[in-house]
Amino acid sequence: MDAVIQGKDGNDYRIRPIRPDDAESLMRGYDALSPQAKWFRMLHAVPHLTPEMAAAYSDPDPDDEICLVVEGQGALTGEILGGARVNGVGPGKDGEFAVSMRPEARGLGLARRALIGVIDIARDQGCASVWGSVARRNDGMRGLAERLGFTLRIDPEDKTLLLAELPLHPPG
Ligand SMILES: CC(C)(COP(=O)(O)OP(=O)(O)OC[C@H]1O[C@@H](n2cnc3c(N)ncnc32)[C@H](O)[C@@H]1OP(=O)(O)O)[C@@H](O)C(=O)NCCC(=O)NCCS
Incomplete structure (x- = not known):
């Protein structure tokens, strides 16, 4: 997917697969998150992305991972704003x-x-x-998941967490 989408601010944003040269922007974007948002994203304490982590996130295994990022504009031209990924993709998986932004x-509908x-790519790949x-x-993520049709239930192994689940049906 390489497309232009419109944000709720009326501006056009490019959405595309992540690439290895996004690694440094990924580190800057992570540092721009609040401590709480970092926790929500990682669910454990990760103060900064190391170069090794950023390199791995920016060079996903095409047989296993999908990651799309949204490019910034204005003061954030040249940066990625955030994006979404799915790990462990494949038929029947x-x-x-x-996701993070x-x-x-935030609030532009980009996440x-x-x-x-x-999700559409995961469905196409047979997940x-x-x-x-x-x-x-995490009210923001709960709201987003509910609007996309995920069911949410308390994680029986950790009651501070919810499991968000969305069955995928083949297109058509
Ligand atoms: C979760 C996150 C990605 C959402 O980003 P965002 O920019 O608010 O997302 P969007 O603008 O696309 O909004 C998505 C929807 O969630 C809703 N939403 C946002 N914040 C909300 C809140 N606090 N309570 C309820 N709903 C909320 C929006 O109204 C929107 O719904 P709509 O499209 O039907 O209008 C962002 O808050 C984030 O990066 N958080 C830190 C990392 C994180 O928590 N990741 C999730 C862990 S997997």
Whole structure:
């Protein structure tokens, strides 16, 4: 997927697969998140992305991972704003999603579009479902997941978390 989407601010944003040269922007974008947002994204303490982590996130295994990012504009031209990924994709598999967006680009519907984009690709690749762990206090992610049709239930192994699950049906 390489497309232009319209944000709720009326501006056009490019959405495309992540590439290795996004690694440094990924590190800057992670540093722009609040400590709480970092926790919500990683579900454990990760103060900064190391260069090794950023390199790995920016060079996904095409047989296993999908990642779409949204390019910035204006003051954030040249940066990626955020995006969505699904790990563990393949026919019959249950892929795990994650999504994040820089604070400057929140509320524009871009995270929603990125998540829809990776879900559509996961469906095309035959995934049976996508799922993710969501902190119970993460109202933004809860709202987004519910609007996309995920069911949310308390994780029986960690009651501070919700399991968000979306069965995928083949297109058509
Ligand atoms: C979760 C996150 C990606 C959402 O980003 P965003 O820019 O608000 O997302 P969008 O603008 O695409 O909004 C998506 C929907 O969620 C809704 N939403 C956003 N914040 C909300 C809140 N606090 N409560 C309820 N709904 C909320 C929006 O109204 C929108 O719904 P709509 O498209 O039907 O209008 C962002 O808050 C983030 O990066 N958080 C930190 C990392 C994180 O928590 N990741 C999730 C872990 S997998």
